[in-house]
Amino acid sequence: MQKKEPKTEEIIRIIRKADSGQTVEDVCREENICVQAFYRWRLKYGRMEVADAKRFKELVNENGKLKKMLADEMLKIRVLEESLKEGGKRLR
Numbered sequence: 001m002q003k004k005e006p007k008t009e010e011i012i013r014i015i016r017k018a019d020s021g022q023t024v025e026d027v028c029r030e031e032n033i034c035v036q037a038f039y040r041w042r043l044k045y046g047r048m049e050v051a052d053a054k055r056f057k058e059l060v061n062e063n064g065k066l067k068k069m070l071a072d073e074m075l076k077i078r079v080l081e082e083s084l085k086e087g088g089k090r091l092r
Helices: 008-019 024-031 035-045 050-091
Strands: none
Touching: 008 024, 008 035, 008 050, 024 035
């Protein structure tokens, strides 16, 4: 069974452990994670604090909602354009 990825707060805590002086290998062994995952997390969350990470997550969710709204509106416009084209053909 695959392990779940830790929450953002836990990831930042793990990164801070390594920043405080422990070696990356020791931190990874303690937390039972691979070194590659640690460095991937460090690239993504390295300079963030917990509050920044929460705000980042909120922005990602909001961006997803906005993209969905835009796609819905574009679909409505396309349907209206198609119906206008078909309606114009009937009138001739």
